[in-house]
Amino acid sequence: MSSKRKVLWLGKNYAIMRIAKLKSNNDFARVINHNFRHYENTPGVHKDGVIIADGVTDYKELKSHLNTVDDKIKDITGFNVRSNRVRGFELLFAVNQDFMSDNAKRDKYFKLAREWCIEQFGEHNYLNSCIHLDEDGAAHMHLMVTCITKDPKGFDNYYAKAWVNGRDSLSKLQDEWHKRVAHLGLERGKSVQLTNEHHKTKQEYVKLLQKDLDAVSKLSPYERDLLAVRGLRQERKLQKISENIRQHEMMKRVDFEALNKELLDHDFDFEL
Template sequence: MNYAILRTAKLKTMGNIGSSLAHNYRTIETPNADPNLTPKNEHTVATPEAVKKAIQNRLPEKRRADAVLCIEYLITASPEWDGWGTDKETEFFKRASLWLSVKHGEENIAGISIHRDISTPQLVAYVVPIDQRGKLNCKEFLGGRVKLSQMQTDFATTVADLGLTRGKEGSKAKYTSIKAYYHDINHARDFTITAEPPKPELFESKASYGEKVISAVIEQIEPTVKAANSILTDYEKARVDKSVAEASYDTLKKRVEPYLVATKGLNQEEIARVNEAMQLEGRKIAVDRGKI
């Protein structure tokens, strides 16, 4: 069975957006991409700076401090699909772009890219979630399991005649594709820890504001920890298992390096707190994205 795959990520800070764009435009090291094929990638907007500017231009002046500024869509299909490298592939990405335009309005799509320098081609789009009232409102599009499930169904229906189907509705299986795995790893490598603290509310207590700042910082380091956790267990096993080949250990060490860098200098209590917060966030993400 060949599946239409659609995933979303909520980008809440310009730092998050900049990191994603660096990966998308290959301005930083991208381990799973073949640099010889990178020239075959397509972008509707020439530079990451121009995409960022387009996002900023669509953002309303008045918005919540914790608002989602941009939705990053990742659209692809099963690696085994017979449409790759054929006219079906062109049609698939054409329909995906049109589907996004109908759903969000062309004026709210800041940029679309198609990657062909990886094992399975994919489309990445940056969309400012403006609702029909002109408000920044991600919840209108991604709020709740029902809307997420319907979105998956709608998109799959759009490309069904190309030989693709929707994943099982209501499935509780935890699924992570190779593309998503490397996507997370690359985001971890892109990441730099730069805090953008929220503005305090009028008459807000120091304690309340302090917790808000902590939450904002945790959110910004989430990509690093989320990516590294997927291989951290294997790394620890390899570190103590003498039977593991040295080359395998070195590979694991290199992959887990973003996590080690991100947590360097923190004491055990701080690392435990970060890990716990990331695990909670990961479960929330699983509910929002995968279990629909």
């Protein structure tokens, strides 16, 4: 069995927390306009769905706030804020659909997420949060903060490294989050060092897809036919296993060990 094979583990609820750096005004604009549905028509989003918003929800107001902060930092340090300076973070909090279907647990989870972020980053850094109940799949929360604290010179400044400075600090931050919600029956997500799995942005996915398209365009008609047949076979295998999983869940008698063995018996990888 390939060492790169990924196993689809079933029956576990993981406390998911992801964090992304925000640098330019465009970064902040992209995030706030997506999170608060200002102008984007996102696939899988129901227009009559619900989002629960808190804090600064308008980009013009947010931009004015960021410019004010930049000016204050310039007055304190004597330097303009660099264009590549990390000025904040976007955090994502989620659990799977089974957990989120319990409204009481869901509300408690998101309440804890907001409280934890304010404790970690400070009330002065909190910008906004929103809970998406309008998308296909499980409910989830987006939250935005700036990263203002004392820098190594003692100035009030953007200093992202106080929170995220390499994988070890990120892993520690995720450990702290899991401690806060473990009493809800949630497990700590597996470390990226163990799974070797990295979240990809939309732009990264587009580049990967274009790379695949370029590779396919160089194949002969015969090679393309072979590739299509193999893809169809794998799709049928996935459909068969998906149906087995659905039937097991309906019967409420899922044999996880046997099912995982069945997944491993097939010659293809699963993305978590």
